[in-house]
Amino acid sequence: MFPFGEADAGFFFGREKLTGTLVEHVKGNRLLVLFGASGSGKSSVLRAGVLPAFPDDAALVFTPGPHPLEECAVRLAARAGTAPGPVHAGLAAGPHTFHRMVRQILAGQQEAGSAADELLIVVDQFEEVFTVCHDADERERFVAALVHATRVPDSRTRVAIAVRSDFYTHCTRLTGLVEALPRAHHPVGPMTAEELRAAIVQPAVRSRLTVESALLTTLTADAHGRPGALPLLSHALLETWKRRRGNALTLAGYRAAGGIEGALTQTAEEFYGALNDVRQTAARRLFLRLVALGEGTEDTKRRVPRQELDSGPDTAFVLEQATRARLLTADTDHVEIAHEALIRCWPRLGGWLEEDRGQERLRRALTEATTLWESLDHDPDTLYRGVRLAAARDLPAQTLTARERAFLEAGESAAQQAQRRDRRRLRRLRRLVGALAVLLVCAVAAAGFAVRAESTVAQQRNEAVALRAGEEAVRLSPHDPSLAVQIALAAYRQTPQKRTHDALLSTLSVTSMGLEPPGPEPTGSTPAGHTPVLDIPTGQTPAVTADGRLLAMTDGSRVVLWDLKDPRQPRRLGGTDLGGVGVGPIQFTPDGDTLLGAGADRVLRSWDVTDPRHPRLLSKPPTRHTDAVYSIAVRHDGRMAATTSYDDTIRLWDITDPARPRMLDALSGHGGNVKPVVFSPDGRTLASGSDDRHVRLWDVTDPRHAAPLAILKGHRHFIDALAYSPDGRTLLSGSDDHTAKLWDISELSRPRELGELARHADIVTGVAFAAHGRTAATVGIDGVVNIWDVTDRTRPAPLAHLINPRGTVKEVRYLTSDGTFLTVTAHYSVQIWYTALDRVLADACDRVHRTISRTQWTRHFPRLDYAPPCPRRT
Known part of the structure; x- marks a missing residue:
């Protein structure tokens, strides 16, 4: 998984065309920003493709790390043969130092006989300036130094930056870089056959x-x-x-x-299985520390200094074995995951991240605080206090390093000393109160004013406490749902505002269902630490029957059915195995008796699920698609289906007899992968979305001769989700441009854009209308579930902003007319969400197993009287 280096240029094939383009760009322009998905080969093409085209001593390669300005200073100083301290100070003071250092380096090399008259700076894994660098000022100064060095009239510097494509939006927020992007950026796509x-x-x-x-x-x-x-x-x-x-x-x-x-x-499982129980625990701690948790983006790898890790023999052994297995890379000072593909493709690591995400954020913050405390010679002002100390105290001791435990112990000691000082101060105050009693008569008027002021301050303080408690309840909900429900309910009752309302809905919804991804056996639960790897397109969706009582989910080469009659207690019914073929999209017919699915082998299968405990295969004709099938839609009468594919086409099927489906027509016209597809409620039209950024409407009244009706243009990126309103007059689309749009299609000859739903920070992956058509839901990679009032389609209004602490939400399906809906996360856990506040308030305490203790109450609601929101339980 290691990238090709300059020494591997003789074995680097397949990217000759791209390499030539990039070399010409770098020689003709002084700045190159190379965008590409994780695993697309950005590092390799720069190191093994571009660098060999320049003299050996004409390049400087590094990654930014948590302190990019310091890393840059160290590399420049080492090349110039000087001390890094003054260089770092100069870079922090102004961007001109970088340009001067490059000239100094080149002058020294020319005196030594070098022919290089320019220096190529390669900044690999540039996304680290967002994922592990938390100082916005240092980030801006680093970028300003790079850009300035390429723009000065006597520039001797050329800069090539490699950054993951999902951080493009982050790059546009850097004022020094955004102006140069239109002329400097270049995409890296997948390799051709x-x-x-x-x-x-x-x-x-x-x-x-x-x-x-x-x-x-x-x-x-x-x-x-x-x-x-x-x-x-x-x-x-x-x-x-x-x-x-x-x-x-x-x-x-x-x-x-x-x-x-x-x-x-x-490979990863063989490495993990060879460890004993103690070392497996050490491996879990190690790999979790090497992942930077995504904020609106996918998780990324994190380069960790060795001093942050425990120095025990178990950690050393695990590190050595993981390095031999090529899962990790390590040098004298740092350790990191070999490639981010491991985060995506090792189910066990994904499960650890899903289970420990909330605690891992606390541990990561604790690690940074410990480092700061040590760097300031154990300054007591940097120690944790109050809520932060209480939260860190709940972390399991065995997951912390000796440094972190020492930091917490120092914080505990400082807190105890502060309490003793407070008690002494209180005694002094009591004595003063006796002395000041004689002044009471003179202070009556002032006292009235003070009481009112104190009441106002107390109210504001209580509101702040409630808002903070609501946010903490959402983060706590995956780990302790019973406590989280009580905290959110108490926060809402204390301060019934929109933020506490959304926090209550988020907490209750997340804790209302514990459905995990189905395992390989038809009964029982998933083995500990096992999460199946799905060998299917990323457009895979769940399927729910029209009455919301039956859910189908894919698991590798299996389809598993779940009973959702009681969403709080889902029951696994049965499943079917495709014999090793990965399952792609699936969809029920309207009567719920038949399930359609397309596999990785591009075969259309249909199953009789009248008895969901024993699905029966009816047919499996080839789809005739030439690439992966992305989605399936079924018309309301159950007589026709549509499939879309990465081969840029749509195919229509007669499924009047599910045992003998027949292809009716193939629709073409999209200029890229065709992704979502959906029939109108009356079944006369079909809507499809594509990577060509357009939505197309088709007349399928005569499915053997389907005809294009209209093209909806307005999105700036790929179309990922579509939904018709119940009356068929409005279409809702979701896109990679972070927005969802409403379209008026009541007159198909003149469709027009209505309102825009744009509260997501990343790709909108799913959209849905409620059965009554007055509300809609949008979900996205940012882990947010937004509910919208779309009564006025030209001015959609936000109703609720719900947070899924488990991360990316992939799909959304409404189940009932009262606003209950289902979502699926990137790790294939399923949640049921309720938006009817009356029902939520009535049922909240049913989720509580043990009443919140006085200690827990004081931690989350300091200075508020102990008032458990639910009846006492043990």
Whole structure:
């Protein structure tokens, strides 16, 4: 999973066209900002493609880390042969120092006989300035220094930056960089089939190996069109090489290694399974520390100083074994995950992050506070106090390092000393009260004013406490739902404002359902630490029957059915296995008796689910799509279905007899992957969204001769979700541009854009209308669930802003007319949400197992009288 380096240029194939383009760009422009998905090969093409085109001593490569300005100063000073301290001070004072240091370095090299007259600065993993650097001023100064060095008239500097594409929005917030982006940015997309073949075959030829043709075909098919697949492909090839037959890489060896996604999982599980219980615990602590939790973005890897880790023998052993397995990289000073693909593709690590996300944020903050405390020579003013100390005190001691435990112990000691000082001060105050009693008559008038002021201050303080408690309840809900419900309910009763209202709904909704992703067996629960890897397109969706009583979810090559008659107690019913074929999109027919699904093999399957405990396969004709199927829609009468695909087409199916589905027509016209598709309520039109940023409407009255009706233009990025209003007069679309839009389609010949729903900080992944059509829901990668009043379609108004502490929300489905709806997270956990406040208030205490204690109350509601919101329980 390591990127290609400059020394690997002789084995770097497949990116020749992109390399040539980038070299020309760097030579013609002084700034290059290379955007690409994680795993798309940005680092490799810069290090093994671009750098060899320049003299050996004409480049300087580094990653920003938590202190990019300091890292930059250290690298420049080392190259110039000077002390880093003055360089760092100069960079902090103004951006001109960077340009001067480059000139000094080049002058020294030329005196030593170098021919280089310019210096190429390569900043890899630039997203670290957002994920691990928490000083906004240092971030701005670092970017200002880089950009200034490329703009001065006598510039001798060229800068190439590699940054993940999901941080593009973050880059636009940097004033020094946003002006240069239009001329400097360049995207890195997935490799074409021919490029993949070259990348697979040519290094093998150089090493006198052969690649079996069946293996080459399978590898190309598995990796084609997937922007983040290159590290997985590289690792799969390594594991296949270990299982080679003579000098031949074979399909059998590839399959034994687990395939493109299973190879990395298999390696990680073999490493973890070889550890004893104590060392497995140490491995969990280590890997969690090496992940930077995403804020509106996916989780990323984190470069950690060795001093932050425990120095015990178990940690040292785990680190050594993980490094040998190529899961981690380590040098003298730092440790990091080899590639972010491990975060996405190791289910066990994803499960740890899902389970410990709230506590991990507390631990991460504790680590930073400990580092600051040590850097300031144990300054007592930097110690935790009050609520922060109480929250950190609840962290399990075995998950903390010796440094962090020492920091908390110092905080405890300081808190005890403060309490003793407060008691002494209180005694002195009591004596003063006796002396001041004689002045009471003179102070009556002033006292009245003081009472009113105190009442106002107390009210404001109580409101602040309630708002903070509501936010804490949401963060606490995945770990202690009973306590979280009581905190949120008490906060709302204390201060019935919108923020406490949203916090109460968020807390109750998240805790209302504990459905985990289904395991491989038809009964029982998922084994501890196991989360299936889904070998399907990222557009996979759940399926819910029209009456909301039955839920279908995919699990690798299985489809599993759940009974949702009582959403608080979902029951697993039955499932069906596709024999190793990954399941893609699924959809019920309106009567709920048939389930349609498309697999990774592009075959359309239908199952009779009249008895959901024993689904029965009816048919499996090929879809005739030439690439992965993204979604399925079924018309209201259950007689016709539509499938969309990454091959840019839509196909219509006659499913009057589910056992004998027949293809009716193939629709083309989109200029990119076709993703969401949905029939209108009357079944006469079809809406489809695509990566070409457009929504198309189709007349499917005669499905054998479907015709285009209109194109809706307005989104600035890919279309990911669509929903019709119940009356069919309005369409709701969600996009990668962080917005959802309402469209008036009452007159198909003249559709028009209405209002925009734009409260998301990242991609909108799902949209839905309530059955009555007056409200709508939007969900996104930012983990937010927004509820909207769309009675006035031109001015949609926010009703609720709910937070899912589990992170990214992928899909949303309304279940009932009272506002109850279902969401699915990126880790395939399912939540049921209630928006009817009366019902929430009536049912809240049913979720409580143990009444909040006085200690817990004081921690979350300091200075407020103990008043448990629910009857006492034990």
